Every structure is written in structure tokens, then in C-alpha cells.
Amino acid sequence: MKIRIFRFLQETYAEGPGKRACIWVQGCLMKCSGCASSHSWDLNGGYEVDVDELINKILNTEGLEGVTFLGGEPFLQSNELSSIAKKVQESGLSVITFTGYRYEDLVLKNNEHINKLLKYTDLLIDGPYKKELHDISRPWVGSSNQRYMYLSDKYKHLENNLDKYKNRLEIKIKSDGQIIINGMANFEDLIDIIHNM
Ligand code: SF4
Secondary structure, eight states, rough: OEEEEEEEEEEESSSSSEEEEEEEEESSSOOOOTTTTTOOOOTOOOOEHHHHHHHHHHHTSSSSEEEEESSSGGGHHHHHHHHHHHHHHHHTEHHHHHHHHEHHHHHOOOOHHHHHHHHTTEEEESSSOGGGBBBOOSTTTTTEEEEEEEETTTTGGGGTTGOOOOOOOOEEEEEEOEEEEEOOOOHHHHHHHHTTT
16 A cells, blocks of 8 residues: 655654654645645645555664654545554554644544544644644644644643643754754744754
8 A cells, every 4th residue: 555745754853752753644635824834735746655664664663652644634645544553553652643624523524544543543633724823832733723632541641741842843964965854943943043053
């Protein structure tokens, strides 16, 4: 089975608690104004990768706490992602899934693949990015309407401790000169980082 993604990082500390693998899927229909990853909207963009290949890479990475699914819209590829999530959870790691849809609307769809991805998600971060509600004071989210939905007990302890987690920005420079940036920071912090590089 193939999945269409625009990025895979085997290790990051910027997309949820602990060291995580992160899959950014390709394709989103929401078209939120101010979306930071509009290059991920095209359903035919990005590239295809074998689901088993991603599972192998994730399960063979030392010290991972879990995997995070970002987009694009993860629930447009819920069949593929739920297969990954199931294997990841069965190996004792956690699953965080971001979505532009609201949890209630996903449940109402009553779709077997969507239900399976919800079943194998520990923490769902839901809701579209809303420019007028821009707020990055909470970890990993971009606007104040977005919710942390604890779908298992795994991250319930975060509920009253989210302020202990700070947003991070990761900048990696690969040997071929390619620069990879992920995570979240406000503009002033970004300028500071660039000045101190
Ligand atoms: S749901 Fe996410 S990826 Fe899709 S348009 Fe909105 S912010 Fe961008």
C-alpha cells in the first residue's frame, strides 16, 4: 500500500512530546486562510512512499516516543495512516494525529478507515487553522479554536500540564546543503534564531 506525503522526518522534538517520527501527508481540501503549508494542498503533489517502508523506519528508530501525523489532511488518507498507527501502537509507541476537521464531524462520517485511525490515535489535535484566532501560546497548535482530544489514557496527564511544553523550531542543514525547518516559533523568535546562526 502506498501513501502520498510531502515530508517524513525520522526524528524530531518539535511535533509533540518527546522524540517522534513525523509524517506530513500530501493533500488538503480545507484551504484555510493563512495556512503555513499551502504547498501540501494539491492532492497529486508530494510523492508516494510504501506504507511498510515507513513502518520499518519508524520501528527501527531508537528511542522514539511515538509518531505524529500532520498535513495536509491526515484523514484523507486514513486507510494508510491507520495501518501505520496500528503497528506503531502495537509496538508500544504513541500516536498523535492533527486534523483540520472537528472530532464530532469525523465520528459522524461513520467511515471504517476514519474510525480505525481514531481508534489508534492517542491524542487528536482537531480543528482548522483560523487566522483571526492565531495563537501559538499553546504547544504545537496555531490557533485558539484547535482542541486537544485525549482519545486514550496515554496523554491524559498533559491535560493540566500543557504549559510545561514549549513550542520549538528545528532547523537541520543536511550534507547536501538542503535546509529542513519544522516546528513553530513566533516571528521575533525566528529573527533571533537567524541573527544567532
Ligand atoms: S487543515 Fe491544515 S493543512 Fe489544511 S489548509 Fe487548514 S491549516 Fe492548511
